Amino acid sequence: MVSTLVKTNIKDWLLETIKPEEFSEKNLKVAGILFEALVPQNKIAEVAREYFSQGYFLESITAVDFSECLEIVYHFNQWGPAKRSCIKILAPKNASGAPIATAPSITSIYKAADWFEREIFDMFGVVFQGHPHLKRILLPESSTIHPLLKSFKGEPKGSDVEQCLKLLKEDAETFEITYPQSIKQQNNHYYLNMGPQHPSTHGVLRLLLHLDGERVLDAEPVIGYSHRHHEKMMEIQNYLACWPNFGRLDYVGAMSYNFGYALLIEKAMGVVPPPRVEYIRVLTTELNRIASHLLWMGTFLLDLGGFTPFFYCFDDREKVLDILEAATGERLTYDYFRFGGVDHDIPQEMVPAIKKFIPAFKERLRDYDKLVTKNVIFEHRTKGLGLLSKENALAYGVTGPALRGSGIAMDLRRDEPYSIYPELDFNIPTRTDGDVYSRYVVRVKEMEESLKIIAQIIDKIPAGDFKSGKLPKNVPKGEYYSSVESTRGSFGIYLVSDGTLNPYRIRLRTPSFSNLNAIIDMLPGCLISDVIAVLGSTDIVLPEIDR
Amino acid sequence: MxxxxxxxxxxxxxxxxxxxxxxxxxxxxxxxxxxxxxxxxxxxxxxxxxxxxxxxxxxxxxxxxxxxxxKELIWPRESDKFVFWLAPILVFAPVLSAFIIIPLSQHFVIRDLNVGFLFVFSLTNISFIGIFIAGWSSNSKYALLGSMRAVAQNISYEIPLLLSTMGIVMAAGSLRLTDIVAYQNKYWFICTQFPAFLIFITAALAEANRAPFDIPEAESELVAGFHTEYSGMRFALFFLGEYTAIFISSAIGASLFLGGWHGPFLPGPVWLLLKTYLLVFIVMWIRWTFPRLRSDQLMALAWKVLIPFAMFNILVTAILIYYQKFFI
The missing domain is CATH 1.20.5 (Single alpha-helices involved in coiled-coils or other helix-helix interfaces)
Structure with missing residues (x-):
């Protein structure tokens, strides 16, 4: 779809047609991007259209608050070898107050921009002109604060509870006022609030379903119930104190999020970790990936009404968690990696334990294949359901197994190689159908591939140090982007450092956020039973979406 | 007496x-x-x-x-109180009364009705009215969806359930359960009516709302389906009703297909109970093995597979019986 000429094309096109106000080439290995360009506000739609036509997907939109103006930062990337580029526009702050700033919307070009722009509106108060339904996304709709502005210092703690209760009540009331009228207008249709307390929404997600009988006409995910504001938290902490936050984003597959942060700071500081560290990191990350996929598989089949696989998967997952516990001391919210190393060395008994686990788990995978993958009911329930076309995957910026289920072999472990992944031999499983079944098969195959990686490196862990020497406490001034293939897709961290002890701004690009956004187009036409299957197949973890 | x-x-x-x-x-x-x-x-x-x-x-x-x-019995604020109270009783009582026609042995039967097991099926249908009004009176969308599914499912599966037993009725020449069991002293009907047995088990599973046909209460979709709003002993009555219905279906199945009280060495009632519990075990085994069907697939299975096969079974049985009589 995209030729090798594209990279030069988009850069030349930018320089010739748009004539950016500022332009600078960057090193992909350090800054994580090829180039960055500051374009005038009114040209951003044109730039986005060109990027879209050349097959780039929108990885993230975020904003950074500088005293005079807000900088809105767009990251575009491509399927295949990483060609990330960064486009910025300036949104000067409004002297009179409300709205704080304005910027043009690109929702008509990228569907993914919908939620990203809503988030910026929520956090910074930037009004995007042309956005169809600009409202808050992570905070309650009635809240009045824009917490990521530097001027926001937080409120006294005592008032928070009362404030929250008041806001929740107001939300409930506005819902009651808004929706009954529309129900009366179309008397066969009704709304169903699936969640936030529901057995199958995998956390506190609310799906607002517009139904005709059991058939879904329209669906809107409502998120933000487990929003803890990691980004603001990290702005007021030093770099080392940010580690626990990365264990609590995606608590199921926390190791890859550790990996992302370690890579980011190491790239910025120019630290190369010792070889033993690289092996330990890949080993624990892949084990964690298996554990995460097992949890997904169990709960997904539970959603489909198969109760027994859940216990088999958890039995296997328990074994992985025991191994990881021996290494890290934690079973869920891992906080194991450090800058240039890991917290402590792996114990002696871990290697034999893993060697015992590999054949046992291979046996189990064969069982799963016989019992689940070839089950007639399972096939009927999942094949041809929840279709994600390549066009939609591009427009929503879907990554990870969900994208690979649609036939795109994109995996940052190969496309933007980090650590020792280039030396390892593993495949990237893909399926072309783009339905729930393909996403299931891709994840099962990924477990096999992870097992293959573990088997390759388990005997080759070199002796040596498990951490590098003393590091400075601050990161050199500049902007950095680092991206890893997490269990759920590509996880990116965008860091703006001003050279002090705290990050100036950290933006977390979490894969499930975009993946969940894409189900808006998968759900219409489904039955309620299918909603659960489609939602389960996207493998979301709510704390990672809400951050 | x-x-x-x-x-x-x-x-x-x-x-x-x-x-x-x-x-x-x-x-x-x-x-x-x-x-x-x-x-x-x-x-x-x-x-x-x-x-x-x-x-x-x-x-x-x-x-x-x-x-x-x-536990406290919770009344949902918007519920229809009287009907809400009535529903669990309507579910449980008919299933309970179905016990009176199960023959434990040739003479050990509470009421030997000549309409036989038709009586059981008509009673279990009343319990579906209970399920429907439970969902309706709760005034909750999940409960309503669950009860809607239950009604659709019941109507669809009642037909193959009855059709699958018609072959036996034709062969035994009676609807009375004691007659049917007595007819099986030479061979069990599972030998001659095996396809009917499979249809019967499938339809009975669906009638009892058991997995893989548990769509009316599908807990991963509808929270708890029609009994979402019920708590305490009212919920327990639904639960009791479900288990009793499984037992009744299995007992009927054992009487119709597995020769009821017939068997060597042990007394009749013991044999019947053993066979019933064997069927109950199979039902449980199926439940914990398969994922759930979707409601439209459930309907398709009933109308496009089970009913035609049951009809075909009746036709073949009728032809065989006719020629048997003709030649003998």
Whole structure:
């Protein structure tokens, strides 16, 4: 779809047609991007259209608050070898107050921009002109604060509870006022609030379903119930104190999020970790990936009404968690990696334990294949359901197994190689159908591939140090982007450092956020039973979406 | 039966006596079935199941029952109070009364009705009205969806369930269960009517809302389906009703296809119970093995597969019976 000429094309096109106000080439290995360009506000739609036509997907939109103006930062990337580029526009702050700033919307070009722009509106108060339904996304709709502005210092703690209760009540009331009228207008249709307390929404997600009988006409995910504001938290902490936050984003597959942060700071500081560290990191990350996929598989089949696989998967997952516990001391919210190393060395008994686990788990995978993958009911329930076309995957910026289920072999472990992944031999499983079944098969195959990686490196862990020497406490001034293939897709961290002890701004690009956004187009036409299957197949973890 | 000589008094006393026996049996049986289900599912799922209350957790269900009795009965604010109260009783009572026609042996049957097992099926249908009004009166969308599914499912599966038994009725020449079982003293109907047996088991699973046909209460979709709003003993009645319905279906299945009380060495009632529990075990085994069907697939299975096959079975049986009579 995209030729090798594209990279030069988009850069030349930018320089010739748009004539950016500022332009600078960057090193992909350090800054994580090829180039960055500051374009005038009114040209951003044109730039986005060109990027879209050349097959780039929108990885993230975020904003950074500088005293005079807000900088809105767009990251575009491509399927295949990483060609990330960064486009910025300036949104000067409004002297009179409300709205704080304005910027043009690109929702008509990228569907993914919908939620990203809503988030910026929520956090910074930037009004995007042309956005169809600009409202808050992570905070309650009635809240009045824009917490990521530097001027926001937080409120006294005592008032928070009362404030929250008041806001929740107001939300409930506005819902009651808004929706009954529309129900009366179309008397066969009704709304169903699936969640936030529901057995199958995998956390506190609310799906607002517009139904005709059991058939879904329209669906809107409502998120933000487990929003803890990691980004603001990290702005007021030093770099080392940010580690626990990365264990609590995606608590199921926390190791890859550790990996992302370690890579980011190491790239910025120019630290190369010792070889033993690289092996330990890949080993624990892949084990964690298996554990995460097992949890997904169990709960997904539970959603489909198969109760027994859940216990088999958890039995296997328990074994992985025991191994990881021996290494890290934690079973869920891992906080194991450090800058240039890991917290402590792996114990002696871990290697034999893993060697015992590999054949046992291979046996189990064969069982799963016989019992689940070839089950007639399972096939009927999942094949041809929840279709994600390549066009939609591009427009929503879907990554990870969900994208690979649609036939795109994109995996940052190969496309933007980090650590020792280039030396390892593993495949990237893909399926072309783009339905729930393909996403299931891709994840099962990924477990096999992870097992293959573990088997390759388990005997080759070199002796040596498990951490590098003393590091400075601050990161050199500049902007950095680092991206890893997490269990759920590509996880990116965008860091703006001003050279002090705290990050100036950290933006977390979490894969499930975009993946969940894409189900808006998968759900219409489904039955309620299918909603659960489609939602389960996207493998979301709510704390990672809400951050 | 004469106890006092007075006809009306006799009848009343008989009803009370049988009623007590049936209620006692149903309660103990349901407790046993719940425990068995927990143990069986645990063994299927690499678990131990209940262990701590009593031997192998045998008293766990009693502990749970006490818990349920002591719980508060919650009235949802928007519910229709009288109907909401009535629904669990309407679900449980008909299933209970279905016990009176199960023949434990040639003479050991409470009421030997000539309409036979049709009586059971008509009674179990009443319990579906209970399920429907439970969902309707709760005034909750999940409950309503669950009860809508239940009604659709019941109407669809009643037909193959009855059609699958028609071959047996034609062969035995009677609807009376004692006659049908007595007819099986040479061979069991499962030998001649095996396709009908498969259809019967499938339809009975669906009638009892058991997985993989548990769409009316599909807990991962509809929270708890039609009984979402019920708590305490009212919920327990639904639960009791479900387990009793499974037992009744299995007992009918054992009588129709597995030769009822027939069997060597052991007395008749023991054989019937053994066969019934074997069918109950199969039902549980199926539940813990398969994922759930979708509601439209469920309908397709009933109307496009089970009913045509059941019809075909009737046709073949009729032809065979005709020629048998013709030649003999």
């Amino acid at each position: 004469t106890l006092t000589g007075n006809f009306i008094l006799d009848q009343t006393l008989t009803i009370i006596l049988y009623g007590t026996i049936v209620v006692l049996f149903v309660s103990v049986n349901a407790l046993f079935l719940v425990w068995a289900e927990r143990k069986i599912s645990a063994r299927i799922q690499l678990r131990q199941g209940p262990l701590h209350v009593g031997f192998q957790g045998a008293l766990q269900t009693i502990a749970d029952a006490i818990k349920l009795i002591s």
